[in-house]
Amino acid sequence: MSWDNAASISALLTLEDIAKAARAPPKPDAPTPVLALSAQARSKGYDLVCLPLTTENWKKRWTEMCLLPSGVDLDADMAAEKRAEAWRAKPNFLLDEVTITQLEEAEGVTALISEWLELDAADDWVRHDAEIALQQELAYASYLNIQTAILPPPRSREYVSSYARIVNACLKNSPYMHLSIRLPIYNPSVLENHLPSIPSPPLTGGLLPGSPTPSTPRLVIPDDRGSEATSVNLDATWEMWDVIRSICDYSTRLSLTLDLTPPLPVKSGFLSKWKAEAIRHLFLPSSTFIANTKGYPVLPKGTQSFIRESMTASILCHRPVVILAGANLGLHSMGGELAYSQYLRHLEKTSPAVQAAQTSGTVENFAQGYQDYLQAPLQPLMDNLQSVTYQTFEQDPVKYHNYEEAIFQALVDWPGEETIILCVAGAGRGPLVARSLSAIERSGRDAFVYAVEKNPNAYITLQGRKEAEWGDRVTLIFGDMRFIEVPEEADILISELLGSFGDNELSPECLDGAMRFLKSDGISIPSSYTAHLAPLQSSKLYNEARAGKDEKKRGDALCGHVPGCEPAFWGWWGARMGDADRRYKNAGSLNIREGMRCWTSGLGFHSPIAITRVRQSWISLSRTLEYSSDGLAGYFEAVLYGNIGLSIHPHRKDRISKDMLSWFPLFFPFKEPLYLPSNSELKVSIWRLTNQRQVWYEWHAEAFMNVVGAPLTDSDVPMPSPRSANGGGSLFGSPSPARSPSPFVDGNDSAFERRSFRRESVELGGGSRLIKIGHTSLHNPGGRSSWIGL
């Protein structure tokens, strides 16, 4: 396979496999059964093997010591208890209780911890002794230099905190070991007694709590669109995982082994949240495969798409290892043992995301270099960028194309026959100057370009290009656009100061100054831009934001590709902005091209007011699936001219500026994740604040639950508004601002509109109300490490 990032496949070896290998005559190059099986697996193309660490002998001894007092033979019970006490004081294995004894055997091995250990047993002593046994197994695995151990799944929602506490203690006691928690992808009790009749491989049953007897083979595939199956909690296993990882303080050595044994729905909306989690392994038994018409094993559509989508995440972030179980059981008539892994490799190779990643010019391809860390956003006002930085951004195939189109259209639309004056504010190394000239040529209009740049180093490049390429069609002006004077006012002002969140690279402050040299009826490209927010679940980003030892950096907004935040993942985009600005409403005589609403910046008019200082927004978002929000993702969308724009809005970017590479979303981390149950609403307050030296954001979120049918007793009586003339809105009761016309609002954004509508009807309709259930801290107060650039 040409692509070297291919997913790894691990073969699951069972105790039976090992017993069978032990019966075969030993080979000189693989003198033990495990070595023989490992060599065999490698020869079959597996990357790794996964096997149980302990044997049935250990289970027998532990059970007799710790689990089975007869209650009849008191002496025997006392003797067992004495043995148990001795073991508790000095836990140890006997030789025949473990599968591996040599370092060589342990190489490339992922260890399965004894699946019968009940860390969340209701019985105090079972739990207590299970914890000792677990610590003992992990200590032995550490001794053998095994890197990763897979723990048996939690079985009880009631006692999952106990399971989690033990895992946390183990993470501390085994500082180099990675622990992976087995969990079925959804609550399998949904399917209890309705499982397919295909027999599971021996160990698989253990991965599925309940080991259901395959008695009544009626296959019920759950569906997230209102079928009967949704009336039970599909999210129960996710909720358990959420408890475990939070009790383990989001340890980076803790991950998931997601069991794909249960049948998956084709529409896997409710499963998509898993993609934001640290999935280290996907457990896949051969019994989950179905036979295609030729008899070869293939996966059901739902499982196919889940694995494909996991591989999308894997490209950008973490690649789960597929643990293939029971491939040697011969469950399918064609293809033999190798057919399963071959099929998986085929799935991966034909995944659109993998193909995109292998195609240069795509975001997926571009993002591979940036996948694993958060970056501090650029500060082009404070810092003079390096030439290599300009070069990186100039490679964007889409952004400058769209700019040229916008300039072209503006030129074509410009009335009259006089020379049109263009001004590029912030020319950098000149890409927009070149695009302007190209647009001028194409339009056939008579036009002239001023290029303003404050970076003295880039200004050298500009001078070189003027001499070599542009000649008299361009005049260069050296200086800061906020303070310089230009020879004449511009008809069209072109700038590219936008950050991932629109105004986070100080475009308002800069453009506020540059607007001085735009004619009062001039055109600004971009003509407006809007910031968007969405709550985000991503353990990885959360951990990374926390990991910064620099206390300053931790609270700040950071820029990074957000792999978990794919459109499918948070398909519940909906925002309600704060009230429109009275000032602007009253400023009827000003040339406002676009209705100002909070957090949208309309450009291209002379404003006597520093528009940059009052930015504040309240956004309410609702969703139906439970969720833990680690922070907010920030996006921008800009109207360049007419219906030409730039967008990183996950729902619209492909329509507006597909494959644009220049911006990754911004991440506004929370200090602690905010838990959001199903049917909750998140109310985000975000402020853009300035003083004489700095610009920064502060943010805060409150969670509410939408309780239907509950009596009206709480939180829903508005406070009196003594000055309704000035505002003084009530709880969630301020009128929605008139939506400003935008070339992008219509079209496939109906989810947004529908949500808004639903939201309001819920408010107005009786019998449902919002009850506050939690909040975050205020983040980044005082803007400790904000953009200094004024």
Added chain:
Amino acid sequence: MSWDNAASISALLTLEDIAKAARAPPKPDAPTPVLALSAQARSKGYDLVCLPLTTENWKKRWTEMCLLPSGVDLDADMAAEKRAEAWRAKPNFLLDEVTITQLEEAEGVTALISEWLELDAADDWVRHDAEIALQQELAYASYLNIQTAILPPPRSREYVSSYARIVNACLKNSPYMHLSIRLPIYNPSVLENHLPSIPSPPLTGGLLPGSPTPSTPRLVIPDDRGSEATSVNLDATWEMWDVIRSICDYSTRLSLTLDLTPPLPVKSGFLSKWKAEAIRHLFLPSSTFIANTKGYPVLPKGTQSFIRESMTASILCHRPVVILAGANLGLHSMGGELAYSQYLRHLEKTSPAVQAAQTSGTVENFAQGYQDYLQAPLQPLMDNLQSVTYQTFEQDPVKYHNYEEAIFQALVDWPGEETIILCVAGAGRGPLVARSLSAIERSGRDAFVYAVEKNPNAYITLQGRKEAEWGDRVTLIFGDMRFIEVPEEADILISELLGSFGDNELSPECLDGAMRFLKSDGISIPSSYTAHLAPLQSSKLYNEARAGKDEKKRGDALCGHVPGCEPAFWGWWGARMGDADRRYKNAGSLNIREGMRCWTSGLGFHSPIAITRVRQSWISLSRTLEYSSDGLAGYFEAVLYGNIGLSIHPHRKDRISKDMLSWFPLFFPFKEPLYLPSNSELKVSIWRLTNQRQVWYEWHAEAFMNVVGAPLTDSDVPMPSPRSANGGGSLFGSPSPARSPSPFVDGNDSAFERRSFRRESVELGGGSRLIKIGHTSLHNPGGRSSWIGL
């Protein structure tokens, strides 16, 4: 007044008062109106004065600049905007815009910030300019060395986060200023248009958002027991306060000025949560007073009891200043201006809590020395206590009395005529030895006492007392009770190793050893003890727990008096313990005097199992009022013998061991407060953990909301329990343990029982379900600063 901790009373001066004083001829010793008024207030017995910092002139200028563009006269608007811009760049007052200009005038003054500032206006610019004005006023107050400023109340639930963000910025910008937030004690919209017709003093209206016109004077006193008024949100103002203080990160320079203008219900259950908050001022207008039969002003019963209860808190923690407004308005026919403050002093003096604090021997009196800090619990096993520590605890008038009674009863009940062997395990300086001898004398039984003590210093004292007082009736044994041998086994083993949480001073570890020398049919005093937990709301304790710069100390359980945690405050005590221990159930041959349940320790039997290692509990607590839990309070209750016990359980301590001083509750802090809406349940997991060197607790909490009438879609399908024989309980579904008989359980603890019952019926009845809404971190993992003593 003899008691020197009397509450302070502050006189509210209005702008009218100042204007009136300005018209009087200046006196040489009080040359300005404010100085004259201050002197006058002092002469009338007020401790402080409180006055508006700014005049109507400032309001007029600010309003004209920032609030009133005509929209018609564009030039005038532009001019106003220019003045506003100049002011924004350099905010300043003119002389006639402030009430105070001299340092002397500012002495003892609490400043009222301009009440018309809308920090939570819906309009971005009003908010923006109000923030600048607020910063300006605070800067001026700082210049005048004013220590405390009272801010106008938030008016909008919608924008309260904005209000809070501004307050937080002000706390940072004015590092020595204390800010106090005006808030009505409950949502006054409950009473909108139903306010009493008594006119409010000029400034009072401003304290009550809404300044309702007193048109229809129909007084509706809200009641928390199901009246109509409870159908609106009385807690709305508390919810706003909760947002403000959390956004301000629980700053110790932030407090409340609680406005008592609205009429208060006699049963003030829903108001009691305020008592746990940092109330710095109580605002009380003369219009709230009613006339008694003689025409003198007195307070309505509800307000009376709230003020009295606030003074209870004040004794132990923080004393609010009462700001008396409009005493000079002559609203009442008798008593004149002084009648109001005299009445308040009378209320305070006759408050039961104040009287108790002035009576030696009461907890209130004793606690005065310990009121303001959290202590690390004693570690008597690791440390050899000082003589002075013993002395402090020996002063307890109740504890040793109850011990003597228990020993006396045990002696009386002891069968047979032989000499009864008593053993005091951990004799300290000998109080229990003396009480044993006294009980022996009273009982007329033939008995002998062994006294075991490991502290070599206390052993000196014991030798002295034996020589001087006890003689041959006592044999001293020097050594650690876990390891020593005694000459003969005891009939009655007496110990006092209990900590605030029962087992937190290592009593299980010590007694496990000491049980060796108790006869198999012997009596242990205490015979059992039980730990209890309750969630706690106390900004003060939370802040104190956080303030420890020592990272180690922060996460740990701390011991301290918990003023906010009075029984009335959390009258919703209810606990459900984990499952009973299978081992003990099966240990039928052992002499178990009391059914073991998790977290209750039955003593007095020989156990082959180290009972100390498996302590874990899950407790569910429900309540109806919304709430923010800062941590857990831990209590213990011990059965000494028969129906004699010791208890710090808030509901039962007065019945079992009234005025016992030796134990303050334990506080288990959360890292971040956990928000609990009304009708929520808190599920606490707590573990007592041990290793070879340490004993520590870890704890974790999850919040659930009880949603009635919602469709069954979530979280309520139990996970399968593959091994139901061993437990494997489902979500909240484990069977309740059989309640063990206790002499204290019956009686007035019916709330406990009722809760439990209600809780279960809700589970079983259809149509209601628990939805998870939040959780805390795991606290104190690894027991960083736990008790080292094994």
